[in-house]
Amino acid sequence: MRNAHNEYRSNHVETADPKQLIIMLYDGALRFLDKALGTIEDYKQYDEANRNILRAQDIITELMVSLDMDRGGEIANNLMSLYSFMKKELLEANVNKEKKGVQQVIKMLTELKEAWEQMEATPRVPAQSSPSKSAGFVAQG
Numbered sequence: 518m519r520n521a522h523n524e525y526r527s528n529h530v531e532t533a534d535p536k537q538l539i540i541m542l543y544d545g546a547l548r549f550l551d552k553a554l555g556t557i558e559d560y561k562q563y564d565e566a567n568r569n570i571l572r573a574q575d576i577i578t579e580l581m582v583s584l585d586m587d588r589g590g591e592i593a594n595n596l597m598s599l600y601s602f603m604k605k606e607l608l609e610a611n612v613n614k615e616k617k618g619v620q621q622v623i624k625m626l627t628e629l630k631e632a633w634e635q636m637e638a639t640p641r642v643p644a645q646s647s648p649s650k651s652a653g654f655v656a657q658g
Contacts, residue, residue, distance in 0.1 A: 536637045539580070543630035546576040550607075550623050557616050570611040570619070577603050599625065 533541060553569035556562035581600045584593045603622045610618030 536633060539583070540630060540633050540637060542576050542580055543626055543633065546573045546580075547623060547626055547630070549573040549576070550619050550626070554616055554619050554623075557610075557614050557619065563614055566614065567611055570607050573622075574604055574607050577607075599629070 549569040549572040553566045553573065556566040556569065577600050581597060584597055586593050586597070589596075603625060606618040606622050610616070610622075
């Protein structure tokens, strides 16, 4: 049963378009940060909080390396700054085991995810001015 689930997830990722992949990355980061919030409250689970924050930071790093800084212009630069800020906030929250930084990053990621979901819901435009390209992302693979 577990193998079927893993195969489904793998196929889902492999067939997703770039906007869907970005949304999936946001979902993953938010899921790990939600878990981290719960474990920060329980002093006996700091190791688990650390693992979840690190996993969210890894996802944010993946979002950063997905940016096309050459073609993305100001949007890519702004996203890079936001992601850098998020990683710094998460580092401080992890070191100090404080919920405030995690909560702030959750809010920012949620807003970005909602913007990507709105773009996903809009009809496709010609490839030259695709929203995913204009936002500074390129499809990898």
